[in-house]
Amino acid sequence: MRPFVSLPWKILILTISALLVMSVTLTSFAWLKMEQDFRMQQEKQLSLRQQQFEHLNQLLENQLRSWLESFSEMADIRNQPNFQGFAGALAEHFDTISLHLNVENLWLFDRKGNLLQASSPAVPGRIRQTVSQVLTELQPFSEIVCQDQCVKVVMLPVQNQSGEVAVVAMTTTLLDMLSSLKQGVGSEVAIVRIDGDLQKSARELRLMSLSNANTMASVFAGIPVDATVSQAIERGLPIRQGDQHYLISFLPLVSSGHGYYLALVDDISGFARAKQKYQQQMVLFALSSFLIIAAVIYFSTLRLSHRLLKMARHLPLLAQRQFAEFREKARSEPLLLSDELDVLGRSAEQLSVELEQLHATIEQNTRELENIAMYDLLTGLPNRNMLQFNLKKALQALYTSPGQVAVLFLDLDDFKKINDTQGHAAGDQLLIEAATRIRRSIRPVDLACRFGGDEFVVVITEVHPVDIAVKLAEQILTEFQQPIELNHQLFYVSASIGMSIASSPETQADDLIRQADIAMYDAKERGRGLFTGYDQQMFQRLANRLQLESELKDAIKLHQFDLVFQPQIELASGRLSGFEALLRWHHPTRGVVGPDEFIGVLENSSQMVEVGYWMFRRCFEQVSELVRRGYRHIKLSINLSAGQFLDPNLPVVLAGLVDEFSLPGNHFELELTERTLVKNIEQTLTMMRQLKALGFYFSIDDFGTGYSSLSYLKQMPVDVIKIDKSFVFGMLENDADYQIIISTIAMVQKLELVVVAEGVENRAQLQVLKQHKCDFGQGYYFARPLNDQQLDEFLQNKVPDGFLTLV
Template identity: 35%
Template sequence: MQKTVSLSYKVLAIMLLVVMFVCSLVVGLLLYQAANQEQQLNQTILSRDVTRYHQFSTLLNERLSVWVEGLKYINDIPPGNTTELVDTFRRAEDFLLLQWDVSNLWVIDNQQQLVYQQGEYLPDDVLAMVERTFAEARPIAGVHCHVMCEQIVSIPVMINRQTTNVVVMSTSLQELLALLSEATQGASQSDLVLVKHSKGGNSQSDRYFINSMVSEKQERFMRDILGAIPPSASKTTLITNGHEVNVNGRAYLITLLPLYQHKSNGHYLMFTHDIHERKQAYKSQNRIIFFGGVGLVLTFVLCMFVLLRRYAQKLSVLANMLPLLAQKRFEEFKLQQKRSFTRKKWLLDELDTLGEAAVELSDKLESLDQQMTVNTAKLEKMAMFDSLTGLPNRNMMTFQINKQLAALHRQQAGMALLFIDLDNFKKVNDSHGHHFGDEVVKLAGERLSRVIRENDLIARFGGDEFVILVTGLDKVEQVNIVADKLIEEFVEPMRISEQTFYISISIGVAYTSNSKTRALELMRQADTAMYEAKLERGSSFRFFNSSMNQKIVKQVELENEARIALKEQQFFLALQPQIELASKRLTGFEALLRWNHPQRGLVPPGDFLPMLENTAMMSELDFWVMEKAIELLSRLASNGYRNVKMAINLSAAQFANSALLPYLMELIELHKVDARNIELELTETVLVADIERAVEVIQQIRALGCKIAVDDFGTGYSSL
């Protein structure tokens, strides 16, 4: 049996995939949003550090600018008096050093000549600041790093809105670093150092070295921080976004702030922010999001499983129930449905409706099955039995013949098939109608059934044909006894509704003791023998022999040639004159059928008429002869032979045909002949076959004016 997967599991799997996809999408978006928030927080910290640096740097520089401006007014230094200005600054050296840590001071006159220097030489990059100060007439600040980094401020000394001198001061960055450190520590645990970057070294701790005064403990911590920065973290990354590192189990954000006095000096302020608590909160948030999504998926799956499991159970029960319908176990199907699907009305769902529909289907199938059983029995009866007589039909007989033939090899006996045909039965139908014909067939079946033994079988093949299967024959002569008894049963006439019918039978017999004989071949042989028996003109039987086949073939060929001859007008009428002996006067003609064959010439009537007598072709020839004979009679009358009669032979089939009288009347009217000149000849056999019917037809013919004559009287055909 092929393995199957439950529909509920398929639906559950699909829903699980959908929910997992949606949850993954939502969780991913939430995690992405949290990561963006984390990045934004880092950017906020970085921006805040830069802002504070510039704010404090500006504050310290403006403090010096204000002091210089105030010093000019306090000492009332006249314009252009550089010497007094220099003396003033010389007297303030100790104050500047102690108060604001001014380590270097330079005074430049309006000719941009150094007129006073306290401390180191004036660096070249500071000269550029001096030029800008003279040009822009405003303080210019920057950072100069050589061995150590110092903050430089170039302040213009303006008298009457003209720059007369420029004072340049350099201060240590320690105060700035202290202010920044105090400000950052107030917001979070942070450290700030001045570092210098070098291009050598394999690790970040080798590439960066601390360039500010720190404690030994702080220096070790900063070395650990620098060692935790991966080589892949470039200066640009540290400047623009910062980088997170883990040191001693805590998370830190590292950012660099370049001191842009000289682009190539490689000095930076390194901010170290402790973000461990924030990272833990971020991880906790991510865990909540992740496990919340997983919990949501599991909750949904559980709910769907509980819901679909009930549907799956119902579908499984229904799937197991449906084969019961194919097995026609309808009651068991209804019982299982009632046990599995009965629920309260307000709880009904589509599967309950499906169960009810299945019950309705079972009721209809049960009804159809019962009706089919009845119809099958009827069809079997129709297929195997004749509806008119109740006897077995051709199918049943064929089946029994095959069965008996198969048993012949186990028996030392033979079997015979008797093919029986009612003689002149067509006349009964034509003259009295099919109702009387059916009654004759039923009576014939009853008479035949009285003769046969219980183990023999009689069947009606249709029309007036019956077949009897006789088995267990020790010798073929036993069939003669059966055939004689059958013929004897029809000696007595049949009486139906005050009508008397003289019916005889013709029997063809086929005998075999060979089990290899085929049923169809045996029936064909019996049928052929029956037609041979009919040539005896009733109440006779014939055994099949091989010569009959040749005769049948010849008869079929002759019938086909006769049809062609009728179409090609090979037939013609020979007129045999009738002379009155006393006066030797011509009184009429007898129309005789002749055949002028294109190859064989004139074919004698005795060669083709007996063979065509019991065929359908004979009826066509009979009416053709009548038509041509009356046409000749009309032509004779037109030529002056008005009192000459025309004798026309009637066959038994034509005499019994109900179309005879209407056709005769039509020909008389068409050719305008005198009916008294038409003489219809029939044999005595035709008259005695059904005397009452014969008398009735003769009276109707005579009423038309036609004459009746008995043909072949005294020549061996008449009964004397």
Template identity: 40%
Template sequence: MKKTVSLSYKVLTIMLVVIMFVCSLVVGLLLYQAANQEQQLNQTILSRDVTRYHQFSTLLNERLSVWVEGLKYINDIPPGNTTELVDTFRRAEDFLLLQWDVNNIWILDNQQQLVYQQGEMLPDDVLEMVEQTLTEARPVAGVHCHVMCEQVVSIPVMINRQTANVVVMSTSLQELLALLSEAADGASQSDLVLVKHARGANSQSDRYFINSMVSDKQERFMRDILAAIPPSASKTKLITSGYEVNVNGRAYLITLLPLYQHKSNGHYLMFTHDIDERKRAYKSQNRVIFFGGVGLVLTFVLCMFVLLRRYAQKLTALANMLPLLAQKRFEEFKIQQKRSFTREKWLLDELDTLGEAAVELSDKLESLDQQMTVNTAKLEKMAMFDSLTGLPNRNMMTFQINKQLAALQRRQAGMALLFIDLDNFKKVNDSHGHHFGDEVVKLAGERLSRVIRENDLIARFGGDEFVILVTGLDKVEQVNIVADKLIEEFVEPMRISEQTFYISISIGVAYTSNSKTRALELMRQADTAMYEAKLERGSSFRFFNSSMNQKIVKQVELENEARIALKEQQFFLALQPQIELASKRLTGFEALLRWNHPQRGLVPPGDFLPMLENTAMMSELDFWVMEKAIELLSRLETNGYRNVKMAINLSAAQFANSALLPYLMELIELHKVDARNIELELTETVLVADIERAVDVIQQIRALGCKLAVDDFGTGYSSLSYLKMIPSDIIKIDRSFIAGMLETESDRNIVSSTISMVRSMGQQIIAEGIEQPEQLFQLATMNCQYGQGYYISIPIDEHRLWDVLQTKVYMGRWQL
């Protein structure tokens, strides 16, 4: 038994991974702790600045309050009236100016009338402080900033213990700044200055400017500081946590202190702390931590490199040998393996074992290479046939069409291409699963193969589409016989595992006798004709003709006209009211798209919507309708109709569009509408096309607060089976049942049972197409909640909506 040397290498590998992980974790924690400590130091400086500011500000304001309170002790007789109080302050003007830098003095009586003024006019915002002083009978202090910022203190003065006057004095903030500068300790040396925030400035230096007296040197320094603050540094960050900047190679911490505590007017006290030494120490510490960790990891990597070098040499040799296998040089590969790998048993390791396994692999590859030539022909044949039905596939059919087109030059005959599609095949997959769908496709292939001649060719193009190539035709009418036989093959239903399926086919025929016809063009013509046959609702065939191309051209022209119409605002919305049948209360509108063409006038929706349905233009129209409808909903809410919803129809393409939810959220936010008043309508055909995705999208729509309605309920083929799976809010009974409920008992029973079933499930129900008063009465008797239709109102042009609402809505009820 061969020995291997593997345990040590495994252990060393595990140790390397563990050491790298531990080192990374420790370095990360140390760096995080250092950064957190640095942030705490900044926060401590900020808190100390705020505390000192409030302490000194309070001290200076209380000094004036104490002086005013001591007036009665200055003179033998305290002021007995307002005149004596004014005389006292006139005599004290010089003292207050020289000793305490009092710039302005105002005295007001208890009616807030100015009785004395020394200095500037009394600012209006100071009157609020006067009113607060009279109300609370206590001194009130604050800051007033106009050109320059000043401290303002409003002090109540009682005369004869009856009348309350108010003395208002303002002092410069320079003394406060001086006290704050002197109080700064060596550990946090700081410069401070008053700044003002200028709104709408382009650069950071223009956003803040100096608003206090400073020396030229300090002004230059502060301007450099302001210029260094980036635009990304918001006022909130500067106030709450400060911002670090670099000026002239040194680091500084910048903090702002609002001078107005209860409202923001752009005046701030800016502290500038020199933290350069601390930042250098912080960066040095981080470098030591980082490079120490890197050095430790590199040391282990070097050790592992030395130990694994032998492994690397063998892997290199093996990498050079493996391309020989790809080149089928098997003998040369074996010689290289013997030369590069050891045969000493006590030195064997896993790579030696791998080298021997590679030799075994080369033997098997050599054997497989011999079989490959045999299998290639089989694989090429498989590539030309469909795996499910065994019929030729698209590649084979394309090859044969080109071959037969070339043969038309040698013989006077025609050929036809029949493009066949199974009708209602999607119904089989959706209702019974893809297994039954595959069985239906196989049976269809067998039935189609029974009809064609030996020299004709049938192929499966994919899904439920088949193509038959009929050659050697003397006249085009011969194709009619083939098409009729193909349709007759599907008259009898298909029976699969006790299930019966009624499947019909639609056939599109393209005929040619011209050898210059291209295969792709012929397939396109047959495909176009097949879609025309689809319009006959199954079991029919159509020949391609030029008018079908004209229809495509007309569709392109209509799409171009629709783009112009959207740009020139030719489209508009018509709103059909929805009411509560019991109370006649107006509950909402359904938004319907209309087109007012400048030449053709009002274009019916049935003329342009079906032709635009599968074009890129339809998506633009869908989102335009949504935006316009939500805008109208916003106007309705603004005009007092707050509980009126707007129903918006979603097409299949719009429902499948990933931009639907973000665009809907954007419109709700833009127009500030209540999402509960938005109702999105989907037909059950769209919902059951991909039920799992539909449920997921619906849940996201309902999470926004919007409602979802199932439109045209009862016309689909799986309404009841999917109703419990779809998380809808509203079910709309199709107008076809409402139209026949008075004359046909079956329709009446369907409507009644649908109403009972939906209401028992806790959902709302709306009846469409109410055109007679008897229908409305019958529906109300059946406990149908809501309804809409021409009897209630025709769709209302959005431009006439407000006039109609004034005449038709009284006390929230719709007047019939």
């Protein structure tokens, strides 16, 4: 064996990457350090400038205060009985004072704050406020005050021979102090005003005083648009004008209040040029190093790449099953030392030998596997595996032959009933007949598969136009309109079909099947025996429904349901006849969820029966409480879903509640929709008779919106007819609604039943209903649905004697 040499030196590209990362990192750190040093230097300079400004401010204050003290002694104010002479001296020497000390205004105030002498009659409010403070504290005072411009204010209390105190106040411009500050720090100086929000644009800074108007105005005009006032105060503003670079720094000017700052403009062009030169040097050095190392790596790994490319060129021979040719062409001898590539070459030769042996075995097994698990044993149709294979192949074909692929998802309606009642053998016979009818309906180029259970899938290619898929679906539905003979009996079995279409080869087969499945369930919800095409809203509705079903399960466990009660009033007298119990859902995040949002989902779920029995118990408790309070003839209406009404345990449960609470059934009125009543007439009549024997009343809810039939009304022991609120809402504007209401009232009275109008919301509706002798009404005009507390207030305040005043 030749000595083994490691390969790391052949992959120096990693070193280049490491050097590049290190170079970028070091350069970044160097730039950051330079920025930090510059910022620290600026902070030190700002601190020194702050000290210089405070020093100049103190000098100006001492100068003015010393002059005032000297002038007071010269005027011999302590030996004067009043301040008239001192005021005259101030007026006489004001021009001299203004010339030598740059004093702009001079005032003399007596102990009551009245002006004794003023160079200007207008006295700022801040001056008067401060005079009162000096008169109180009898201490000199000074500050910088900014309004239209910034001035230095100095105040000194003086005392005459009588012990009376007056205050001398003067203001002087800050221009000399700014000039001295500029000479001291070497920067241009300005006073700026900042109003309002600190997050607004720094361009809105207001310049008040400038040491160099032309330079400062041009520099401030170059402030970036996106720079904010807050950034300017915290970090300063770098400005570039041509080859010149400036930095604007800000120092607070006044201690009381906000908004006035000293702006110091420094020329940092030298630093910027040094920084740019350093950056260029670093980039040039990194680029040169990278190029040199890249050249070294390229030439050192050239042979390595040649050998790898040679191996790559010959590897496809293995896929082409040319194993011997691969071993001959891929062989290569090492130059001096053996390395990893030689190990790879020997392993590739060994692999080709083993693949050659394996290929012979695979070819034999593949022929057997192609015939396994691709067809359904019962119907003879391709199964789900064949469906996936052919659907993926059809979608892939769209790359070369653009078009559309359609999927029909078919489910037999009520298959479970036949399977349960007639036996599994009859169910199998039904599936075989269904498969035959589907095969008979489609074209030879289409594929029909059994997806599982009573579900079938049809893959339709060459869908030009889409009407072809629609016609095939309609043909299948037509086939299922014919009866099927099972166990010498004829059964009419319909099918619900959902369709999805794809025109993109990127579409996933599972997604296309899932979309057709969703469309099929939509067809079932619409009435079964129908065909529906998929749209995105179906998926959203299904997702929302599943989410709502999940939350409803939690709502039951967490006791989030509650009942509210809407009063029912006898229209002729105003007597409170009873209430309708309405379900409400207190969702932890949505708040109170309306019944329209969840009742439909709840009624079609297994939780409806459980919620219904909870409602019964809650209603019995409420009626028991009302009877205890003296409402002995009160009646409570309870809505029943179809699932709850047809539950065999319903009479047993209600009988148990009647015994437990010792309440007769005539306190309760069970509301049923017309759809529930006609769903199974015989079973409905049986259940109604059992509950009637317990004393319960029955009402038809939302009368006129469903499957109304006078023959059903004659058969069923119904006591009350409730007119749907949609007719009441429109009866004053819509003559058709009006006619429906008055004819319904007349018909119900002829049948000697009671009529209740829902949705009474105004006095006009009430008057019309009373005119036509409607028995009872409920709606917002009388009261909204009431919780326990509101119900108690309603009984005490609105119907204390059992009657509601109707106006």
